[in-house]
Every structure is written in C-alpha cells, then in structure tokens.
Amino acid sequence: MHNLILKPFECRLIEALLPVILPTMPVHEHRFRRRVLYHIDRFLVKMPLFFRWLFHLGAWLFDVSPMLFLAHTHRFHRSSLHFRQYWTARAYRTSIMPLYRWFHIIRGLILLVYYSQDDQHRRLRYYPAEWVKFNVMNRRRKLKLVEEAPHDSQPSRFQPRSS
Amino acid sequence: MIRNLRGSNPDLPDRCQVCVIGSGAGGAVVAAELAEAGFDVVVLEEGGYYPTSELSHDPLRMLPRLYRNAGGDSTLGRAPIMYTEGRCVGGSTVINAGVCYRTPSDVLHRWAMGLGTLDFMPENLAPIFEQVEKHLHVSPVPQELYSKDAKYMLEAAQGKNYHSVPVLRNIHACQGTNLCILGCPTGAKQSTLVTYLPRAQKAGARIFANCRVQKIELDGDRAAGVEYHELDPLTGQRGPLRFLQADWVFVAAGGTQSPSILFRSGIARKLRFVGKTLFLHPNTKCVGIFPDEVNAWQGSVQSFQIDEFAEEGLTLGATFLPPGILALALPFYGREVDRIMEQYNHLSVWGVLVEDSHPGRLRFSPKGLPMATYKLTRDDTERFKFGILKLAGLFFEAGAREVLLPIRGMEYARSRDDLRQLERYRLKAEQLSLFSVHLMGTCRMGLYPQTSVVDVHHRVHGLRNVFITDASVFPGPIRVNPMLTIMAMATRAAHNFVEYQRRFSQAA
Numbered sequence: 001m002h003n004l005i006l007k008p009f010e011c012r013l014i015e016a017l018l019p020v021i022l023p024t025m026p027v028h029e030h031r032f033r034r035r036v037l038y039h040i041d042r043f044l045v046k047m048p049l050f051f052r053w054l055f056h057l058g059a060w061l062f063d064v065s066p067m068l069f070l071a072h073t074h075r076f077h078r079s080s081l082h083f084r085q086y087w088t089a090r091a092y093r094t095s096i097m098p099l100y101r102w103f104h105i106i107r108g109l110i111l112l113v114y115y116s117q118d119d120q121h122r123r124l125r126y127y128p129a130e131w132v133k134f135n136v137m138n139r140r141r142k143l144k145l146v147e148e149a150p151h152d153s154q155p156s157r158f159q160p161r162s163s
Numbered sequence: 164m165i166r167n168l169r170g171s172n173p174d175l176p177d178r179c180q181v182c183v184i185g186s187g188a189g190g191a192v193v194a195a196e197l198a199e200a201g202f203d204v205v206v207l208e209e210g211g212y213y214p215t216s217e218l219s220h221d222p223l224r225m226l227p228r229l230y231r232n233a234g235g236d237s238t239l240g241r242a243p244i245m246y247t248e249g250r251c252v253g254g255s256t257v258i259n260a261g262v263c264y265r266t267p268s269d270v271l272h273r274w275a276m277g278l279g280t281l282d283f284m285p286e287n288l289a290p291i292f293e294q295v296e297k298h299l300h301v302s303p304v305p306q307e308l309y310s311k312d313a314k315y316m317l318e319a320a321q322g323k324n325y326h327s328v329p330v331l332r333n334i335h336a337c338q339g340t341n342l343c344i345l346g347c348p349t350g351a352k353q354s355t356l357v358t359y360l361p362r363a364q365k366a367g368a369r370i371f372a373n374c375r376v377q378k379i380e381l382d383g384d385r386a387a388g389v390e391y392h393e394l395d396p397l398t399g400q401r402g403p404l405r406f407l408q409a410d411w412v413f414v415a416a417g418g419t420q421s422p423s424i425l426f427r428s429g430i431a432r433k434l435r436f437v438g439k440t441l442f443l444h445p446n447t448k449c450v451g452i453f454p455d456e457v458n459a460w461q462g463s464v465q466s467f468q469i470d471e472f473a474e475e476g477l478t479l480g481a482t483f484l485p486p487g488i489l490a491l492a493l494p495f496y497g498r499e500v501d502r503i504m505e506q507y508n509h510l511s512v513w514g515v516l517v518e519d520s521h522p523g524r525l526r527f528s529p530k531g532l533p534m535a536t537y538k539l540t541r542d543d544t545e546r547f548k549f550g551i552l553k554l555a556g557l558f559f560e561a562g563a564r565e566v567l568l569p570i571r572g573m574e575y576a577r578s579r580d581d582l583r584q585l586e587r588y589r590l591k592a593e594q595l596s597l598f599s600v601h602l603m604g605t606c607r608m609g610l611y612p613q614t615s616v617v618d619v620h621h622r623v624h625g626l627r628n629v630f631i632t633d634a635s636v637f638p639g640p641i642r643v644n645p646m647l648t649i650m651a652m653a654t655r656a657a658h659n660f661v662e663y664q665r666r667f668s669q670a671a
Contacts, residue, residue: 008439008440008521012277012639016273016276016277107496109491111487111490111491111500112226112488113487115487116222116223116485116486120486124505124508126508128220128342129220131220131341131461132220132342135338135340139350142336142338
C-alpha cells in the first residue's frame with residue numbers, strides 16, 4: 001500500500017509544475033473545462049506512480065536490480081534478507097535505542113540538577129538571582145512603573161534557594 | 164482571567180463557536196483575531212498558566228513547567244536530535260529567544276508557485292507581517308545589550324568580512340537578563356502571554372490551561388467538537404473525558420501535537436501525509452574557551468546573526484545556556500565535564516543552524532503518541548562540517564584558546580591545525596550532537612489530499628470546519644526562526660475565515 005504514497009520530491013515537483021502547466025482559466029465556468037482540468041490533474045498525480053511500477057516490473061522480470069529497487073516488492077518481503085533486516089531494526093528500535101536514550105536522560109538529569117545548585121553557581125561565579133533582580137528593578141525604573149507589581153510581592157523568586 | 168484548572172471545575176465550557184487548540188504563536192493569534200471579530204472563542208491549552216511573576220531563573224523549576232517532557236525529547240535515527248517544544252499558556256513563544264524574521268523571499272516565491280496562490284508572494288504578505296511586527300514591538304537588539312562574547316563574535320566576523328545582521332526580536336525595554344529560554348522574568352519579551360492572549364481575553368475569549376485535547380469528534384465531513392481531559396497541574400493526572408461542542412475547530416498545537424490529534428481523531432487514515440514531512444532545522448553548538456572572562460550571561464541571548472552563508476542554508480550566531488543545561492549538552496563524561504564547567508565564565512556558546520534538505524517523519528503509537536524519526540543526509544552532514552569549521556575559525560579569530568566541537572571522536576580543536584585535520588575528515592552523521600527547536604511541516608499545506616493535509620486556506624482536506632494554524636502547515640523549511648511566519652500565516656487564515664463567514668452570512 002505504501003507505494004501509493006508519493007515521495008516528497010514527487011509532490012514538490014507536481015505542485016511546482018501544476019500552476020505552470022495549467023492555464024489560469026476560470027475553472028468553474030464551464031463543465032468541459034473542469035473535466036479537462038480534472039483529467040490533467042489525475043494524469044500528473046498518477047504519472048510518477050506509473051513509472052515506478054514500470055521500473056519495479058522491469059526489475060522483477062530481469063532479476064538484475066540492486067536491492068534498493070527491490071525493497072518495495074512482494075518478493076523482497078518474503079526473503080530471508082528482509083526478515084533479518086526487519087528483526088535487527090526492530091530489536092534496535094525497541095531495546096537498544098531506549099537503553100541508550102535512558103542512559104543519556106539520566107546522565108543529563110544528574111548534570112542538570114548538580115550544576116543548577118546554588119553552591120555550584122557560587123563556585124562558578126554565576127549569579128542569576130542578583131542579575132535578574134537588578135534587571136527587574138532597572139526595567140521598572142526605565143518604564144516608570146511605580147505601582148506595586150506582582151514581582152515585588154514575591155522576592156523569593158529571585159533569591160538563592162538556600163537563603 | 165486564565166483558568167489554571169485544579170481538579171473538577173464547574174466553569175469548564177461545553178459549547179462554543181470556535182475552539183482553538185493550543186495558545187502558542189498560531190493559536191493565540193487566531194484566538195485574538197476571531198474574538199475581536201465577534202466569535203465566541205474558547206482556547207484549550209495542555210500546559211499550565213505561568214504569568215511573568217511566576218517565571219524564575221531556576222531551570223529545575225521552569226523546565227518541567229514550561230517544556231513538553233521537560234525538554235528531553237529526541238528523534239530516532241542517524242543522528243538522534245534532541246528537540247524541545249513549549250507546553251504552557253503562550254506555548255513556545257514563552258521559551259524561545261524571541262527572534263522575529265520574516266520568511267525569506269525565495270521561500271515565499273517557492274510556496275506561491277507550488278501552491279498556485281499569489282497570497283504568499285512577499286509583497287502580499289508584507290502588510291500582515293507589518294501588523295504582527297507592530298503588535299510585538301519587533302526591533303533590533305540595541306548595541307548596549309550585546310554580551311561580551313557576542314561582541315567578540317561580531318569583531319571576528321568583521322575581521323573575516325562575513326555579512327552579519329542585528330537580530331530582530333519582540334522586546335520592549337529589554338534589560339538583557341539572558342533568561343529567555345526559561346521565560347522572561349522581567350516581562351520584556353513580547354510573547355503571546357503578554358500580547359495576543361490578553362488581547363483575546365479582552366475581546367471575550369475564554370482560555371483554559373491544563374486541558375489536553377484527546378481527539379476531534381467527527382460527524383461526516385464536519386467536526387462536532389473536541390474531546391478533552393482536564394489535567395491536574397501538580398501530578399499531570401487526567402480527569403474524566405469531557406466534550407466541547409464547537410462550530411469550528413482551529414488546531415495549533417505545534418509540530419508534533421497537531422498531527423497527533425489528527426491521528427487520534429482518525430483523520431490520518433484518510434490523509435496519508437499527516438506526520439510525513441518533518442523538517443526541524445537541526446542545529447549544533449561549539450563552545451569556545453577564552454583566556455579572559457566573557458560572562459556570557461550578562462547581555463541579550465541572541466544579538467546578531469551571520470548570514471554570509473544563507474545561500475548554503477547556514478545561519479551562525481552566538482547564544483547562551485545556563486550552567487545546568489550547558490553541562491548536559493556537553494559531549495563529555497566525568498571529570499572532564501567539571502574541568503570545563505569550572506571555567507564557566509570563560510565559555511562562550513556559538514551555534515550553527517542548517518536548513519534541512521530532506522524531511523523526517525512522525526510515527527504514532529497506537530494511542531497516538533508521536534515518535535519522530537529523522538535521518539540526516541550526507542549533504543546536510545557536509546554542511547554541518549562546513550558550519551562547524553567556520554564557527555571554530557571565528558573562535559580562533561576572536562582569541563579563544565580552545566574550542567569544544569560537537570563531534571564524537573573529535574571533541575577538541577586547540578589550534579588551526581586541528582581544523583585542517585577536520586577539513587580532511589569524513590564526518591559521519593551519527594558523530595554529531597544535534598539539537599532542534601523548530602519543528603514544522605508535519606501537516607503540510609498543498610493542493611491535493613494525496614500530497615498534503617491542509618489547503619491554502621489552512622482547512623484540512625475533506626473536512627469543512629477544521630483548520631490548522633501552526634508551523635506544521637509549512638510546505639517546507641524556511642531557514643529562519645518560524646515564529647513570525649506562523650503568526651503571519653495564522654493572521655491571514657483568521658482574516659480569510661472572518662471574510663468568508665461575513666460573505667456567507669450576507670448570502671444567507
């Protein structure tokens with residue numbers, strides 16, 4: 001069934017060519033014109049599919065095609081190579097890849113938590129709380145915001161966690 | 164008042180004219196435009212509501228609140244690409260750098276030709292871009308906000324005669340807090356949280372946070388409404404399934420979630436291109452170690468971009484990461500990480516973004532959860548190598564004593580000789596450590612249901628009243644940050660919709 005799906009480059013080609021090939025005529029004026037337009041459209045959509053089927057047929061008849069071109073045929077799906085490829089890919093996707101991802105997620109989490117601690121920030125001489133507080137006040141002064149803002153009532157937002 | 168639901172809530176809506184799924188760049192714009200046109204709008208947002216007063220500098224606090232899966236998603240394939248999406252009221256506009264570039268003219272010409280409509284010609288979209296830019300206070304980053312490392316990069320670029328442009332950002336009285344990716348704590352970044360959503364609310368739109376849409380309920384070729392769960396904001400547990408009846412549904416849930424909703428609704432069975440063309444602008448970062456302190460955290464997050472290699476699909480720029488996030492992004496283990504992190508104030512992070520030449524795709528679990536698969540092409544790998552070489556060259560030009568490369572097996576460059584070695588090296592995709600924040604194209608716009616998901620009016624093929632207005636409708640990659648393009652396209656979609664409804668009601 002997946003052979004019925006156009007490859008992206010085919011879609012792009014068709015969509016790029018259509019406005020050039022089709023004349024800009026008022027489509028809905030005349031039934032005949034609409035019919036012609038419809039058939040041109042169908043032909044353009046089907047054309048690449050037709051060539052692909054022809055190609056596969058040739059590959060199957062002469063049995064000389066590289067594996068790439070056989071990859072979509074019924075015959076290939078019954079072969080031992082496909083069986084092996086399928087199970088290798090499936091094992092990789094279902095067991096090896098998640099392990100690899102979990103390893104990285106746990107490693108990332110440890111580093112994220114460790115280097116987001118306030119004592120680490122002090123060790124690295126990175127002071128975001130003070131920097132943000134300074135900037136909030138600066139912006140309020142610049143915009144002449146005098147009334148009390150929610151920012152002011154929640155100073156703990158910009159305090160180091162330990163204090 | 165945006166409702167941050169906690170448990171069962173009697174205020175939950177069960178009937179509206181327009182249901183907007185998502186409150187990011189696409190959803191908020193549509194909600195504001197339609198509410199102002201007099202429609203009864205309800206916005207359902209999966210994430211929580213965090214106003215400016217609740218945003219802080221602490222990644223441990225903000226990442227789980229503002230990001231989907233705390234920012235820890237990644238694609239499968241060669242090479243795995245980490246990607247992040249916003250999941251809060253305001254969506255990704257709350258956590259992005261606020262870079263606002265119009266869609267490049269060549270991309271718009273290509274779209275207009277391919278889609279057979281003049282609406283996408285740059286001159287026709289320009290008034291919409293102007294309108295959005297005015298509303299977002301889009302302006303170049305002032306020179307005084309340039310961080311020290313950005314100045315180094317600019318000088319190095321000028322030394323090499325590279326063309327650079329100041330970054331246009333949606334800022335109003337920005338102070339250079341450099342915490343854009345954790346939500347702007349001063350309220351200077353004009354995300355939809357402080358621009359479009361208040362506008363929508365003023366016009367009568369109702370916004371509900373912590374509401375996850377399960378599916379669109381179909382009735383023939385129409386949507387009858389949406390089924391959604393309330394989520395507990397603390398535990399994320401789903402409440403009972405509820406139904407919201409709506410005359411029109413606008414889906415703007417982002418590059419991975421919009422196609423997932425279509426999949427769960429059974430629409431993907433008819434439209435085979437749902438999730439098929441995933442473009443994600445992969446990018447990677449080099450870290451330079453300078454002999455003097457650069458204190459990259461004092462200044463604007465992105466000040467300018469080098470577009471010298473735009474024709475090759477490459478954009479270079481200086482960026483910034485807080486220590487916790489930088490540590491997890493480094494391709495090292497154990498003591499080596501600490502050796503590098505000890506010099507944090509000497510570090511500078513510069514990145515390269517590549518316009519991808521071939522799409523990946525989204526696959527769906529039986530429950531409709533998305534899994535992205537993406538394979539970097541040989542051509543794109545070569546372009547990454549080219550970009551990394553240029554970045555490392557700029558670092559040495561700026562006086563860096565060591566450059567950390569995002570390449571497994573070739574992590575250090577201590578001199579230009581190392582770069583010459585890299586030039587000769589046949590780089591494989593799986594050696595690269597990649598990252599993405601621009602997911603697009605998974606419900607692409609096109610003329611035919613066989614090759615696309617939505618038509619030029621953003622309407623889903625075969626359905627009368629379902630529209631998609633986010634980055635997933637892009638027919639291809641756009642080389643620049645997509646926020647302004649999404650907003651312009653959503654504005655155009657909303658205007659067309661209002662105009663169509665006006666004419667329809669007049670005719671009736």
